Amino acid sequence: MAEQRPILLVEDNAINCEMLARRLTRAGFRVVTAADGEQALQVMAREGPALVLMDMNLPVLDGWSACRAARQDPTLRDIPIIALTAHAMEADRQSALAAGCDDYATKPIDFPGLLAKIQRLLPA
Amino acid sequence: MSHDSTSPPDLWSHILRGAVTDLRALANGRGAHLPASAMEDLQRIFSLAATLDQQLAAASDHHDLMNTISGIRGYAEMLQEDIGSQQPDLGDSLARLLKATENAATGTVNHSVASRAPTVAAEPGFILAVDDLAENRELVARYLSRSGHLVVTAASGAEALRALAESDVDVVLLDLMMPDMDGREVLRRIKANPDWRATPVIVISGSQDMDGIIACIEAGADDYLFKPFNPVLLQARIKAGIERKRWHDREEQYRQQLERNEKFIRATFGRYLSDEIVTDILERPEGLELGGDLREVTIMMSDIRGFTSLSEHLAPAEVVAMLNRYLGTMTDIIMAHNGTIDEFIGDAILAVFGAPQRRDDDADRAVRCALAMQAAMDSINADNKAAGLPALATGIALNTGSVIAGNIGSERRSKYGFVGHPMNVTSRIEDHCLGGEILISESTVSKLAGHYRLSNRRELDARGLDQTVVVHRLEEHADG
Numbered sequence: 001m002a003e004q005r006p007i008l009l010v011e012d013n014a015i016n017c018e019m020l021a022r023r024l025t026r027a028g029f030r031v032v033t034a035a036d037g038e039q040a041l042q043v044m045a046r047e048g049p050a051l052v053l054m055d056m057n058l059p060v061l062d063g064w065s066a067c068r069a070a071r072q073d074p075t076l077r078d079i080p081i082i083a084l085t086a087h088a089m090e091a092d093r094q095s096a097l098a099a100g101c102d103d104y105a106t107k108p109i110d111f112p113g114l115l116a117k118i119q120r121l122l123p124a
Numbered sequence: 125m126s127h128d129s130t131s132p133p134d135l136w137s138h139i140l141r142g143a144v145t146d147l148r149a150l151a152n153g154r155g156a157h158l159p160a161s162a163m164e165d166l167q168r169i170f171s172l173a174a175t176l177d178q179q180l181a182a183a184s185d186h187h188d189l190m191n192t193i194s195g196i197r198g199y200a201e202m203l204q205e206d207i208g209s210q211q212p213d214l215g216d217s218l219a220r221l222l223k224a225t226e227n228a229a230t231g232t233v234n235h236s237v238a239s240r241a242p243t244v245a246a247e248p249g250f251i252l253a254v255d256d257l258a259e260n261r262e263l264v265a266r267y268l269s270r271s272g273h274l275v276v277t278a279a280s281g282a283e284a285l286r287a288l289a290e291s292d293v294d295v296v297l298l299d300l301m302m303p304d305m306d307g308r309e310v311l312r313r314i315k316a317n318p319d320w321r322a323t324p325v326i327v328i329s330g331s332q333d334m335d336g337i338i339a340c341i342e343a344g345a346d347d348y349l350f351k352p353f354n355p356v357l358l359q360a361r362i363k364a365g366i367e368r369k370r371w372h373d374r375e376e377q378y379r380q381q382l383e384r385n386e387k388f389i390r391a392t393f394g395r396y397l398s399d400e401i402v403t404d405i406l407e408r409p410e411g412l413e414l415g416g417d418l419r420e421v422t423i424m425m426s427d428i429r430g431f432t433s434l435s436e437h438l439a440p441a442e443v444v445a446m447l448n449r450y451l452g453t454m455t456d457i458i459m460a461h462n463g464t465i466d467e468f469i470g471d472a473i474l475a476v477f478g479a480p481q482r483r484d485d486d487a488d489r490a491v492r493c494a495l496a497m498q499a500a501m502d503s504i505n506a507d508n509k510a511a512g513l514p515a516l517a518t519g520i521a522l523n524t525g526s527v528i529a530g531n532i533g534s535e536r537r538s539k540y541g542f543v544g545h546p547m548n549v550t551s552r553i554e555d556h557c558l559g560g561e562i563l564i565s566e567s568t569v570s571k572l573a574g575h576y577r578l579s580n581r582r583e584l585d586a587r588g589l590d591q592t593v594v595v596h597r598l599e600e601h602a603d604g
């Protein structure tokens with residue numbers, strides 16, 4: 001059996017990154033991480049993750065730009081991306097979706113809700 | 125609309141701080157019993173809570189704030205999954221922490237809505253709103269959750285009593301006009317229940333129902349509001365109610381703490397002191413800081429003659445059984461004579477009469493105690509014989525003098541004990557005791573009020589002592 005494709009978690013806040021990675025691992029996923037938008041694109045190309053969880057406020061290259069870049073890259077454009085942001089407003093949701101994200105979750109993360117979103121977007 | 129996290133920290137942060145404080149106390153209290161991974165996660169929560177405090181103080185960016193809260197929530201949820209069910213009190217604190225993070229998420233976003241209406245800042249409380257009309261319940265719930273309270277509603281008296289039984293309600297907001305069980309009946313039942321009696325009840329009624337309100341206040345209601353009520357007035361009364369409840373809770377906690385302390389002291393000292401002395405100490409709490417004072421006491425040392433060589437021929441379990449029978453009987457006798465057992469050293473007993481409580485008959489009680497101890501040896505030896513064990517003979521030395529009595533030791537381990545020259549003298553006298561013999565020093569004899577038969581006066585030239593010690597052999601009690 002081929003190795004399970006990982007979930008890429010892009011988060012610059014170290015403690016949140018550690019926390020979410022652990023919860024995802026406990027839920028049975030393999031997790032790889034990146035700390036900024038540019039790293040995220042590199043890891044996406046290298047690891048071919050099954051799905052990306054992307055914080056939008058990122059250093060170097062922010063989440064919106066990283067999303068747009070991924071959507072323009074034919075090798076990356078089909079990887080589902082869920083945006084993670086601190087803002088619960090409709091405008092924020094729209095801007096993430098406009099950048100090419102498939103879904104959207106607000107912090108503090110409702111983990112069971114996030115898992116449901118991941119399951120919905122994971123390739124069958 | 126802006127996400128104004130620079131607005132004053134909302135009430136959720138109070139709940140969060142409270143929950144973190146409780147978790148800290150629980151973690152400190154049972155650190156050793158929690159899995160290492162759980163302790164690590166608790167530490168993460170504590171450090172995130174500290175970060176949060178700094179961020180709130182510095183009015184940090186909403187994004188940073190939510191990252192921190194998200195971290196707290198994540199670790200709290202994992203802890204809840206891992207150990208919440210095994211440690212119910214930890215689970216409760218975690219649940220409150222999680223509730224606070226949830227309120228934080230909505231609270232910070234909605235703050236600009238909330239700030240339009242004047243609010244009365246109050247410690248957040250758990251409010252039970254009882255009203256048969258859904259729109260009234262919703263209205264009250266909206267007003268109060270806006271100021272950070274947790275609100276649970278009940279549509280009838282029966283529902284209200286169920287809610288009271290299930291949770292620790294701070295204030296009850298009670299509509300008087302309800303079908304089936306009306307507000308007055310609910311109030312009566314709350315005040316009749318010892319667990320609920322202290323929960324403040326605010327009754328609500330129509331402005332024409334002054335008589336009903338008066339009757340309720342007489343029946344134990346704490347406050348009232350007329351419909352339609354002013355939301356600010358509602359909040360002010362809720363605030364006062366919560367403060368009353370908190371005072372009561374603190375008082376109750378204090379009372380329970382005192383009770384626990386008393387139990388602890390009885391359990392700790394009760395093994396060495398008679399009930400009478402423990403009660404004296406409890407009635408005079410300053411006596412617990414037994415800092416050390418010089419006092420005259422009668423010291424008793426007893427020792428089973430030849431016990432060490434005796435025990436070499438017995439199985440370890442037999443030695444322990446025999447010792448426990450002997451020491452158990454002796455302990456009972458010493459306590460019955462209000463002696464303080466300082467320690468057992470193997471088969472040897474060191475007891476003191478006159479500390480922590482001095483009495484006029486300290487020397488007399490010591491003498492009567494020694495006689496009773498020797499008299500009990502017959503029955504101990506009968507038991508030993510029945511169990512196929514050898515007979516025991518004990519020697520008892522009594523001496524009176526001034527010693528320093530106090531809590532001696534370090535912060536971690538200390539015990540009420542005695543030091544001073546008379547202790548050594550007693551030990552030297554004890555060395556000269558034969559089996560079945562009681563030797564008492566001249567200093568003890570001079571303190572006796574009763575008359576006892578003494579014989580065999582002699583001077584001991586004990587090693588390590590500057591002066592000779594005069595001792596008598598104590599025969600039986602001659603007073604009758």
